[in-house]
Amino acid sequence: MRASDPNAAGWEDLSLWQPLLDRRDPISRIEEQNSTRLPWLIAERHRRMAESPFAWFRGTAAQMAADLAPLPRSPHWVQLCGDAHLLNFGFYASPERSLVFDINDFDETAPGPFEWDVKRLLVSAVLVARQWQLDREEQFRLARKVAAAYRKAMAEYANLPTLKLWNCLLHVERFVEELPATAFRSHLEVAVAQALRRSGRQAIQKHCEFLPDGTAQIRHQPPLVWRHALLDPTALWASEPDLDPASIPSHSEAIAFLLAGYRESLPPHRRCQLQDFALVDTALKAVGVGSVGTRCAIGLMKGPHPEDWLLLQSKQALPSCIDQQLGNEAGHQGQRVVEGQRLIQCVCDPFLGWTSTPKGIPMVWRQLRDWKASVSLASMKPPSLKAYAKLCAMVLARAHARSGQRQTLHGALGDDKGFDRAMANFALGYSDQVEEDHRALLQAMASGRLTSSD
Known part of the structure; x- marks a missing residue:
């Protein structure tokens, strides 16, 4: 400093x-x-x-x-x-x-x-x-x-x-x-x-619904929770200037790209912990006061055991207003958030990590709720x-x-x-x-x- x-x-x-x-x-x-x-x-x-x-x-x-x-x-x-x-x-x-x-x-x-x-x-x-x-x-x-x-x-x-x-x-x-x-x-x-x-299980009960065939999906509650499967892909990029619809990645492509980057940001033992989990559904979710309108989402993950459910949250990492005013330089904004959190928080969410979307938007990932x-x-x-x-x-x-x-x-x-x-x-x-x-x-x-x- x-x-x-x-x-x-x-x-x-x-x-x-x-x-x-x-x-x-x-x-x-x-x-x-x-x-x-x-x-x-x-x-x-x-x-x-x-x-x-x-x-x-x-x-x-x-x-x-x-x-x-x-x-x-x-x-x-x-x-x-x-x-x-x-x-x-x-x-x-x-x-x-x-x-x-x-x-x-x-x-x-x-x-x-x-x-x-x-x-x-x-x-x-x-x-x-x-x-x-x-x-x-x-x-x-x-x-x-x-x-x-x-x-x-x-x-x-x-x-x-x-x-x-x-x-x-x-x-x-x-x-x-x-x-x-x-x-x-x-x-x-x-x-x-x-x-x-407010455990992870309670979060899944609140935000997800289980279908007759045993599968699960996130509960669609627009406009604050909106399943990606029901959303026009171009809506996600509505604020992008000079948008070329042909350049918009499919949802499956975007998710694969996001997950690969997120896993790489995790410590090796957490990567191993997540390797048996598959992402089964995702949705936009409005959060907070200052973050409303930024690209925030939740993802439902399923593991091999019947009780292996995990709900992760991704949140767009904007440039810090502190950096902007003091002239600090930051690289990946998600990495800035995660490394800052690890520095000043005594213990952190075990699934805290960062990644970018295919369009280069930096994101932070963590659990949606775990006694929070x-x-x-x-x-x-x-x-x-x-x-x-x-x-x-x-x-x-x-x-x-x-x-x-x-x-x-x-x-x-x-x-x-x-x-x-x-x-x-x-x-x-x-x-x-x-x-x-x-x-x-x-x-x-x-x-x-x-x-x-x-």
Whole structure:
């Protein structure tokens, strides 16, 4: 990671948000992104982003990266998550079948100044606090305490032996058992129970149907789940300029090409594990808020045993907004995502890999669901929100400690509460901007500039 930066600044320099006079209209950025997305899902994307300022924020990592880029920044670089909001942390199964808690979204991961992740996390916490109508002083205290949790966690990780740091898992069930009997513990217990129900088998029951002859296929539920067998192949390339229908590969050709590349990206023992599985059906599937309209799909695989069913998800890997703003160079975007995830996530999905379509679109592959779940922010009271946000901050600090110069970063943070105040001040100022941008989205939808789905 970079040891210095020409825009390096002190904490006070990092505390203020003031938009540039020539700040780009955020709606034009959305329109630009829409030009590369599947047309029939664009209205759904707008609908999801319109739900609240926090929903808008979830879909606009690129906007925040563009806003941060011209501002002063610290010299301390790490591997960023790139989109470290509260709902991009969650539960999932380790390969050893233990429920763990970690960052779980890496679409934007790239090297960058550590505070970019911290700022995004704190803004998300403030936006949720505003949904609870906490006053501005309460919002500031929340953001300051979350920043302090990050700073104190970094101090702990900086003093750990390297091998211990790299094996520092947050085992959820053990963590919950050690919590006092609070509303936060009760909330986590509900979330854990939900996660344990969201197994691969449950995903297959939800998304697939078994036919009388014993075969299975993915359940067709347009427009959010659309079986490829029922889709005009040209629709997949509708956003490609100067499309030549003769150049569109058949579905079987595309799948064979994708699978070959995906298998090559896996470790040898995982390739061996998958060699007896055959792909029996595929479908487009809309996911997330920021990813709606990108090429995301699920694939149903069958092995030799009656219980050998596996549901994989492929997701288009777009260029990182962090790379675009900081001038980083990346090769295969799917490889960037996977290698970033392996660097900052303590344990990864055993089937995590990457590949490209025949048209050169980079993709990331993983299991669709294996004890994967997130907390329900809407049902959290303020004390639980603070405890959860602090937990996310500690996990974020561990990710940064793994990928950056943790002793140097700890030395810069020290016991300086000026960092906490600076991050909190920025979070409040930028949250005001997010709310203003969200109002612009609603106006663009009401005027017909942007389409919307009911």
